[in-house]
Amino acid sequence: xxxxxxxxxxxxxxxxxxxxxxxxxxxxxxxxxxxxxxxxxxxxxxxxxxxxxxxxxxxxxxxxxxxxxxxxxxxxxxxxxxxxxxxxxxxxxxxxxxxxxxxxxxxxxxxxxxxxxxxxxxxxxxxxxxxxxxxxxxxxxxxxxxxxxxxxxxxxxxxxxxxxxxxxxxxxxxxxxxxxxxxxxxxxxxxxxxxxxxxxxxxxxxxxxxxxxxxxxxxxxxxxxxxxxxxxxxxxxxxxxxxxxxxxxxxxxxxxxxxxxxxxxxxxxxxxxxxxxxxxxxxxxxxxxxxxxxxxxxxxxxxxxxxxxxxxxxxxxxxxxxxxxxxxxxxxxxxxxxxxxxxxxxxxxxxxxxxxxxxxxxxx
Amino acid sequence: xxxxxxxxxxxxxxxxxxxxxxxxxxxxxxxxxxxxxxxxxxxxxxxxxxxxxxxxxxxxxxxxxxxxxxxxxxxxxxxxxxxxxxxxxxxxxxxxxxxxxxxxxxxxxxxxxxxxxxxxxxxxxxxxxxxxxxxxxxxxxxxxxxxxxxxxxxxxxxxxxxxxxxxxxxxxxxxxxxxxxxxxxxxxxxxxxxxxxxxxxxxxxxxxxxxxxxxxxxxxxxxxxxxxxxxxxxxxxxxxxxxxxxxxxxxxxxxxxxxxxxxxxxxxxxxxxxxxxxxxxxxxxxxxxxxxxxxxxxxxxxxxxxxxxxxxxxxxxxxxxxxxxxxxxxxxxxxxxxxxxxxxxxxxxxxxxxxxxxxxxxxxxxxxx
Numbered sequence: 229x230x231x232x233x234x235x236x237x238x239x240x241x242x243x244x245x246x247x248x249x250x251x252x253x254x255x256x257x258x259x260x261x262x263x264x265x266x267x268x269x270x271x272x273x274x275x276x277x278x279x280x281x282x283x284x285x286x287x288x289x290x291x292x293x294x295x296x297x298x299x300x301x302x303x304x305x306x307x308x309x310x311x312x313x314x315x316x317x318x319x320x321x322x323x324x325x326x327x328x329x330x331x332x333x334x335x336x337x338x339x340x341x342x343x344x345x346x347x348x349x350x351x352x353x354x355x356x357x358x359x360x361x362x363x364x365x366x367x368x369x370x371x372x373x374x375x376x377x378x379x380x381x382x383x384x385x386x387x388x389x390x391x392x393x394x395x396x397x398x399x400x401x402x403x404x405x406x407x408x409x410x411x412x413x414x415x416x417x418x419x420x421x422x423x424x425x426x427x428x429x430x431x432x433x434x435x436x437x438x439x440x441x442x443x444x445x446x447x448x449x450x451x452x453x454x455x456x457x458x459x460x461x462x463x464x465x466x467x468x469x470x471x472x473x474x475x476x477x478x479x480x481x482x483x484x485x486x487x488x489x490x491x492x493x494x495x496x497x498x499x500x501x502x503x504x505x506x507x508x509x510x511x512x513x514x515x516x517x518x519x520x521x522x523x524x525x526x527x528x529x530x531x532x533x534x535x536x537x538x539x540x541x542x543x544x545x546x547x548x549x550x551x552x553x554x555x556x557x558x559x560x561x562x563x564x565x566x567x568x569x570x571x572x573x574x575x576x577x578x579x580x581x582x583x584x585x586x587x588x589x590x591x592x
Numbered sequence: 593x594x595x596x597x598x599x600x601x602x603x604x605x606x607x608x609x610x611x612x613x614x615x616x617x618x619x620x621x622x623x624x625x626x627x628x629x630x631x632x633x634x635x636x637x638x639x640x641x642x643x644x645x646x647x648x649x650x651x652x653x654x655x656x657x658x659x660x661x662x663x664x665x666x667x668x669x670x671x672x673x674x675x676x677x678x679x680x681x682x683x684x685x686x687x688x689x690x691x692x693x694x695x696x697x698x699x700x701x702x703x704x705x706x707x708x709x710x711x712x713x714x715x716x717x718x719x720x721x722x723x724x725x726x727x728x729x730x731x732x733x734x735x736x737x738x739x740x741x742x743x744x745x746x747x748x749x750x751x752x753x754x755x756x757x758x759x760x761x762x763x764x765x766x767x768x769x770x771x772x773x774x775x776x777x778x779x780x781x782x783x784x785x786x787x788x789x790x791x792x793x794x795x796x797x798x799x800x801x802x803x804x805x806x807x808x809x810x811x812x813x814x815x816x817x818x819x820x821x822x823x824x825x826x827x828x829x830x831x832x833x834x835x836x837x838x839x840x841x842x843x844x845x846x847x848x849x850x851x852x853x854x855x856x857x858x859x860x861x862x863x864x865x866x867x868x869x870x871x872x873x874x875x876x877x878x879x880x881x882x883x884x885x886x887x888x889x890x891x892x893x894x895x896x897x898x899x900x901x902x903x904x905x906x907x908x909x910x911x912x913x914x915x916x917x918x919x920x921x922x923x924x925x926x927x928x929x930x931x932x933x934x935x936x937x938x939x940x941x942x943x944x945x946x947x948x949x950x951x952x953x954x955x956x957x958x959x960x961x
Contacts, residue, residue, distance in 0.1 A: 262684040263625050270800065312871050315619065315811045322624035323811055323861060326804035330854020333714060333801070337848040355695060355709060429713075429800070433688035440677050440685055476699045478709070481692030488689045495676055503674060 235472060238358045241366040242468030242483065243461040245422040248373035249431075250438035250460025251380065252418040254453045255411055257439040258391045263318070264303065264412075266432035267325040269419045271302030273332025273428045276353050277339060286350075288368045288424070295420040302328055303412060329428070356427035356480035358468035369421040376417040379410070387411055388449055425468065427480035434460060437487035444498030459494075463487035519560040520588065521549045526567065527585035530577050537577060539570035596721040599734050601839050603720050604853065606740040607796045608805050608831030613747045614785045615806030616827045619814060620762050621782075624807050625680075626665060629687040630783070631790045631802040633664035635694035635712060638794060643701075654739070654791045661787025662780065664690060691799075715798035715850045736795060743792040750785050751824075754778070759820055797850035804854035805831060812857075812864035815871060830860050888928045890958045891918070893937060896947045897955035909945050 256265050272295035279294025280286065302324050309320035339350055352360055380387065389397040390407045398404045415435070422431045442455035467483030496504045525548035530536045546554045558575055561567040566581030577585065618624050637660030641653035664686055671682040698709060720736040732738070751758065761768035761778045769775050786806070793802045813826035838853030845852070866873045895918060899908040907913055915925040929945060932938045937951035947955065 257678075257681050260678060260680050262678075262680040266625075266628070266684060309811075309865070312815070312865055312868075314815050314868075314871055316622045316624075318622050319619045319624040319807060319811050322628055322803050322807040323858070325628065326801060327808060327854055327858030327861070330801050330804050330851045330858070333851030334842075334845075334847045334855055337714075337851065338845065341846055351710075354713060430688055430692060432684060433692075436681055436684035437688075440681050444676060478695055478699050481695045484688050484692040485696070488685070488692075491685060495671075495674070498676070501676055503676075 234359075235469065237363055237366055238361050238468045238472050239465045241361045241369055242358055242425055242464035242479075244366065244369050244373055244464075245418075245425055246434060246438065246460030246462070246464025246483070246487075247457040248369075248376060248460070249418040249422055249434045250442070250456035250458070251377060251453050252414050253435035253437075253460070254439040254442065254449075254456045255380075255387060255391055256415050256435055257443070258449075259411075261412075261415070262432070262436045263321050264306065265415060265419060265435040267306060267321040267328075268299040268302050268416060269423070269428050269431035269435075270325045271328035271332075272296075272298050272420060272423055272431075273329055273353065274298050274335055275301075275332075276423065276428075277332055277335035277350065280339060280350060281335065288365045291353075291424075292368060292372065292420045295423055296416050298328065299416040299419060300413075303416075332428075352427070353423055354427050354429055355478045356423070356425045356430070356483075358425050358479035358483075359472040361425060361468075365424060372417050372421050376414045380414060383407070383410070391449075425464070425479055426483055427478075430480040430484045433484045434463070434487060437484070437491050438463065441487070441491045441494035444494040444501065447500070459487070459490050463490055515553075515556065515560055518549055518553045518557040519564075522554060522557040523561055523566060523581060523585050524588065525549070526575065526577055527582070527589065530582070530585075536582055537570075539574035539576040542573040542575060545575070597839075597843075599721045599737060600717055600849075601836055603734065603736045603740055603796060604717060604835035604839055604849070605832045606737065606744050607793045608809070608835040608853070608857075609828045610740060610744040610747050610789050611793055611802060611805035612809040612827040612831035613744075613751060613824060614782060614789055616810035616813070616820075616824050617758060617762055617782055618786065619807060619810045620820075623782075625683060626668075626783070627786055627790070627806045628800075628803045629664055629668065629683050630661040630787050631794070631799045631806075632687040632691040634658070634661045634787060634791050634794060635799050636660055636690040636697075638791065639694050639697045654743075654788060657791040657794075658784060658787035660690065661790060662783055665780070665783045711798070713798045713800060714848050715794070715796045715801070717796045717849045720796065740792050740796065743789055747785055747789060750781065754781060758782070762820075797853060801850045801854045804857050805834070808854070808857035808861045809834060812861040815861075815864045815868040830857070830864075834860055885928070885931065888920075888924065889932050889937065890954060892925075892928050892932065892945075893947060893951050893955040894958055896938065896945055897952055897959075900947060906944070910943050911940065911945055912943060914945070 253265065256262060275294040275296070275298025276291050278298075279290050283290050305324045306317070306320045309315050309323060310317055315323065336350060386397070386402055386407055389400065389402065390404060390411065394404055397407070418435065419431055422434055426434055438456040438460035439452075441459050442452045445455055446452045463486040464483055467486040468479055470486070471477045471479040471482040496502055499505075522545055525545050526540060529540045529544065530538065542554055542558070545558070549557060558567060561581065562569065566578055566584055567575050568578055570576040615627065618627050634657045637657030638653065641650075641656040644656070645653045647653065667686045668679070668682045671677060671686060672679050677685065695709060695712065698712065721734050723735045724731050725733060725735040725738050757768070757773050757778055760771070761773055761775055765775055768778075790802045790806075793805065797805060809830035810823065810827040812830050813823045816826060817823050834853050834857040838856040839849055841856060842849040842852035869875060896909055899905045908917055911926070911929060914929075915922045918925060929938060929940070932951065933940060936948055937954060938945050938947055940946075
């Protein structure tokens with residue numbers, strides 16, 4: 229099954245585009261351009277439709293070129309609107325995204341009216357159709373994506389400086405403007421090669437998701453980019469395979485869901501800041517605070533007694549903290565060796581506990 | 593124009609106006625991309641709501657789907673608050689998930705849901721007149737008309753009721769917070785309005801073009817005025833014009849009505865950015881040209897003033913050789929000199945230019961600065 233030629237083509241193509249958009253998306257996310265990717269991918273639609281209307285060909289090179297030109301125009305339009313000084317960046321993005329997309333739909337419906345049998349299938353660019361990937365499409369994707377990655381690696385240090393500190397890049401004498409344009413162009417490449425598989429509507433998610441997931445696992449740019457490429461490739465291949473083996477499972481949304489699962493797992497289990505570890509740390513802290521409170525209460529009782537090692541009832545201790553937490557707090561203290569269970573539901577301080585409580589008291 | 597056409601246009605106009613009003617606040621508050629997130633995310637709410645109510649125009653579905661919109665906003669905010677991702681990435685992560693689930697549900701259950709992916713993107717405005725609302729056995733008009741009318745009324749009511757709070761928190765959020773208006777509550781009031789409107793408009797223009805109707809007309813209006821009431825009125829007007837013009841454009845060319853409406857809205861924005869006062873392309877170009885002319889005049893005046901009364905004046909100030917010294921073209925020199933003569937800044941005598949008192953004053957003033 230896995231060796232089936234079509235399935236292999238599909239999986240390979242989706243993996244390639246996932247890897248490329250993951251790697252380049254990392255820079256987009258770093259540069260806070262996540263939503264620019266969204267606007268550009270929607271804006272590709274009229275480019276694809278116009279390229280087809282002009283050439284009447286579904287040659288992947290032609291359609292990709294049309295899409296790239298439209299993406300570019302969209303980026304320029306966003307800049308022009310912002311530069312006019314009234315409508316802000318987010319408004320410009322939303323405006324360009326929706327108007328370009330609307331115009332694309334106009335062209336698409338016009339194409340559907342053409343008395344021409346070959347026109348069918350352009351609407352697969354909306355939500356993507358991995359099953360329709362041909363070997364020549366994958367070749368185009370691999371060539372363009374490989375080229376983009378090669379340029380990225382060639383200018384690695386410069387792009388790194390640009391992304392983290394544009395002012396510093398400028399002071400180094402780097403041509404910030406040119407680099408900016410180049411990096412945005414690479415993002416355009418990453419977007420257009422995914423359009424046929426993932427579709428214009430959801431392509432932006434594949435730019436953002438792998439990068440956001442990878443970010444949770446590393447604080448260094450190199451490993452983050454590599455991980456993002458890996459996550460993107462995994463999501464792409466998994467989504468494309470699932471979708472091409474199941475009826476009525478559109479490819480784009482499936483790939484996006486796969487990528488989102490990776491994001492969810494990364495947010496939960498990322499080593500440094502994962503939400504699950506965070507929760508556990510918070511719970512541990514809470515338990516330790518509770519334990520300290522119980523220890524202090526026990527110490528106060530012990531001082532009022534001739535024998536510091538005299539056991540005291542759990543119910544009395546329960547007055548000083550949340551009653552429910554007493555048992556656990558005492559168990560924590562017992563594990564630390566600071567208290568011992570001296571009778572049924574009665575606890576006493578050990579020597580270590582006495583010393584610790586006295587130290588804490590002195591420190592207050 | 594048939595009654596059906598009139599009804600379609602009326603629905604389109606109501607939708608465009610209903611979108612433009614909350615949209616204006618989104619654009620002003622720099623939250624325009626949230627309309628994109630909401631309009632994508634409500635798809636899931638609509639699909640699930642449809643499974644439950646079996647009626648696309650049910651008020652229950654509208655409310656249910658609108659809650660999905662609010663949940664999206666809350667989700668983006670929660671995700672952002674973990675500090676694991678930034679705001680733009682958080683937005684870009686949340687809504688594709690919900691939208692994807694919605695699209696997959698529609699594709700899987702295409703048979704049982706009266707919705708397909710085309711309707712998601714294009715809306716079903718052309719079919720709106722066939723879905724009639726029947727009250728007590730009488731046909732009172734298309735259901736979409738009543739739905740959008742009701743949503744527009746709700747928008748107007750909310751804006752009127754929260755006018756002071758919305759205005760203040762839009763233009764001066766710190767003062768609003770200091771005065772005790774909760775920014776959070778107001779944000780959610782606005783987002784609720786956006787969500788409800790987006791759900792209603794979804795039927796008409798599809799999920800993505802809702803964004804065009806929410807953003808383009810207010811953005812165009814903002815270019816033309818500084819006053820909020822005027823901006824709202826203009827935005828509503830632009831929305832209505834885009835709706836009607838879009839309808840007829842689509843009718844003529846036999847293309848998607850929703851797409852044509854969005855395209856027209858974009859053209860209206862382009863037009864506004866050309867003719868806008870202060871920032872418009874035309875005004876800016878004219879201002880640049882004037883500044884360029886004035887700069888040339890000042891420069892020429894300074895040149896003449898430097899050399900006047902000196903021996904080299906015969907070469908430096910002669911009209912025919914002047915352009916060599918200024919490194920200008922001959923045409924530019926002549927045009928500038930002619931303009932200055934008309935305005936009484938220089939005089940010409942025997943091929944030599946000489947400053948008048950006015951001209952000398954101009955040169956001296958410029959040098960002093």
